[in-house]
Ligand SMILES: CC(C)=CCC/C(C)=C/CC/C(C)=C/CC/C(C)=C/[C@@H]1[C@@H](COP(=O)(O)OP(=O)(O)O)[C@]1(C)CC/C=C(\C)CC/C=C(\C)CCC=C(C)C
């Protein structure tokens with residue numbers, strides 16, 4: 188059984204260098220056909236080529252691909268993962284790739300094929316991989332990860348739910364609605380990460396409050412992501428900002444589309460940045476309760492992402508025509524700083 192999928196998956200995922208098409212999934216008609224053809228061919232060759240057990244070799248390749256994709260798509264995340272223990276970094280790469288592929292369904296080049304059926308099929312694949320039946324090589328890495336770490340399927344299902352929400356909705360009436368979206372697409376990542384990062388045995392906090400911090404780090408990240416990408420999203424006809432709060436500053440969608448940075452816009456942005464910082468600050472508490480070896484990567488991730496907010500301020504709140512950017516030198520300089528934070532706030536001192 189295991190060998191069957193191994194062989195099948197090995198052929199499906201062709202190029203070594205990760206490319207967008209590799210991230211596409213079954214459920215899209217032409218891909219289905221392609222996959223069926225390959226599976227059939229593979230079943231025939233199996234008779235002449237008796238399978239040998241190569242599970243570990245296969246998994247090694249699967250994780251290598253996850254690593255390459257993570258390194259290619261998310262340079263900063265990747266930097267953070269290099270600070271983790273080997274088993275943990277592999278798990279985070281596998282989770283990253285699954286999240287990225289889920290996001291690509293809605294945002295990527297195959298998004299035109301998007302439909303409720305595609306998401307249903309993706310969810311079915313999720314159940315299969317949790318039950319030890321991965322569909323392709325990248326799924327197989329996650330199957331291995333969920334067998335090693337006590338991951339719950341719920342946040343993964345919720346992320347798919349977030350994609351359902353994203354295709355239905357392009358406006359958020361108030362922060363409550365936006366918060367729900369942020370939970371689905373990013374708070375869930377925090378919940379997926381805790382079982383991998385581990386809670387410190389010395390921690391005096393209870394598990395729910397640590398999960399809550401992790402969730403808040405996801406929310407802070409997503410709010411920051413939204414604030415950074417206002418101009419870019421407007422070009423796609425999307426405004427991920429609370430409509431009622433825009434109105435309080437005399438602003439509406441048209442002001443966002445016109446991409447003009449006015450004093451009203453700056454005032455509005457100050458409040459939004461303050462809110463994002465609130466979530467990061469709340470996440471700090473939990474970061475120090477994680478397993479000793481996981482604090483540095485999480486602290487660095489927190490400080491790096493939060494500094495995008497500083498960059499928006501440095502651009503005088505022009506997130507319409509400029510992309511807030513944290514330069515490589517600044518990113519690297521933040522590593523020793525986050526290291527200091529991670530040791531000085533260790534739960535052993537609480
Ligand atoms: C150490 C670390 C940061 C681990 C997490 C790595 C991981 C599994 C990331 C997955 C990210 C992903 C692809 C999510 C899909 C949905 C999505 C796109 C969310 C946005 C990410 C940014 O992506 P990007 O800018 O590329 O998006 P677009 O190009 O705009 O499409 C998000 C902003 C969400 C990211 C959320 C997190 C990384 C949550 C981090 C929380 C923890 C690591 C918990 C730590 C624990 C405690 C107790 C604080």
Ligand SMILES: Nc1ncnc2c1ncn2[C@@H]1O[C@H](COP(=O)(O)OP(=O)(O)OP(=O)(O)O)[C@@H](O)[C@H]1O
Nearest residue numbers: 260261262263264265267408412487488489491492
């Ligand atoms: N350390 C981190 N913590 C949380 N989220 C992060 C972190 N690093 C990156 N991200 C998220 O992953 C995305 C991709 O990472 P990447 O490092 O490629 O950043 P980028 O914003 O695309 O800019 P650049 O590639 O120029 O650094 C980021 O846009 C951000 O949303």
Ligand SMILES: [Mn+2]
Nearest residue numbers: 260261262412
């Ligand atoms: Mn990005």
